Every structure is written in structure tokens, then in C-alpha cells.
Amino acid sequence: MKAGNLSDVLLRSLKPGPKAYKKTDGSGLYLVVTPAGGKLWRIDYRFDGKRQTLSLGAWPVVTLAEAREKLLVAKREIKAGRNPAAAKQALSQAEKAAALTFEKVMRSFLEFKKEHGYEDRADSILSPLRKHVLPALGDRPLTEITAREILDALLAVKRLRLDETARRCRQYIGQVF
Numbered sequence: 001m002k003a004g005n006l007s008d009v010l011l012r013s014l015k016p017g018p019k020a021y022k023k024t025d026g027s028g029l030y031l032v033v034t035p036a037g038g039k040l041w042r043i044d045y046r047f048d049g050k051r052q053t054l055s056l057g058a059w060p061v062v063t064l065a066e067a068r069e070k071l072l073v074a075k076r077e078i079k080a081g082r083n084p085a086a087a088k089q090a091l092s093q094a095e096k097a098a099a100l101t102f103e104k105v106m107r108s109f110l111e112f113k114k115e116h117g118y119e120d121r122a123d124s125i126l127s128p129l130r131k132h133v134l135p136a137l138g139d140r141p142l143t144e145i146t147a148r149e150i151l152d153a154l155l156a157v158k159r160l161r162l163d164e165t166a167r168r169c170r171q172y173i174g175q176v177f
Helices: 008-013 064-079 084-099 102-115 119-137 147-159 163-176
Strands: 021-026 029-033 039-047 050-058
Touching (some): 021 064, 029 064, 039 064, 050 064, 050 084, 064 084, 102 119, 102 163, 119 147, 119 163, 147 163
Antiparallel strands (some): 021 029, 029 039, 039 050
């Protein structure tokens, strides 16, 4: 690919200003330098007659060469009649949903409790959830868990004649959600 206007040396030398500013590389690819010092890759393009912007990531995580390669991929998508920003957004939402399992959110919730002075309480919450709820819901994405699945997990606890534990598990599950 033909080299654009930017170089690694120039990217390293860019300093933040009072307002965000752009440094263009060509073909719609540019770097936005934020007042906080962030350096963010963007592509501007037209799709269905409308101006669109695609975010590619932050420099130096996404290198100049990688940004140029992503530009080529996006241009191929546009040429094929697909909007690269819409495809990226759909993929991103699917990744986020898969990443937020009940167990991960529960552990994050318990860490929050510990950080705010409820360390002994966090341990007492974890015990019944680990024993009764995590086997049923732990690896499931939060967005896919149904009310019926929660009810089934709680009824299993009640069948063990642990009514108070079932009530607390219901309360904890609600707090996690």
C-alpha cells in the first residue's frame, strides 16, 4: 500500500492541545489527538449517501500499519455493499453479551462490596451463590438468562428445604442483575 502522510516518528511526537485535532493519513484515515493525550484512529466514508465514521482503536495498540490495513478491509466492505461500522457494532454487542456472564458480573459485584467496607458480607453472599446458583447460571451470558431459569434454580434450593437460603439467593441474584 502506498504510504500516507503519517509516520511512526510523527505519531510519537504529537502532543495534546486545548482541543481535539486531526492528523490525516489519506483515503479517509486519520488520527484524532484528544486534549487528554489519547490518539484514536478513525475512518470517514460515505455509505448510502450518508457520512459515516468508523473507529479503529487507539494508537499505539493499533499501529499505523494495522490502521492502514483496517482501512483497506473497510473499503472492501463498502465496495461489497456492506457498512463496516454497522458490522463492527453488531459484533461488538455480541462480544459484550458473551463476555458478561452471571459469574463475572457477580464477582464484580462482590468486589465492589468488598471495596466499600462490606468484606464480611461479600463472603456470606458468595457461599450460597457458589453452591446453589453458579452451577445453573454461572457461565450463562446475563442477557440470555430467563426468569424461568432463575426460578428453576431457586426452586431447586427450596426443594432442599432451604427456604431462607432460597430467599437470600433471590435477593442476591436481583442485586447482581
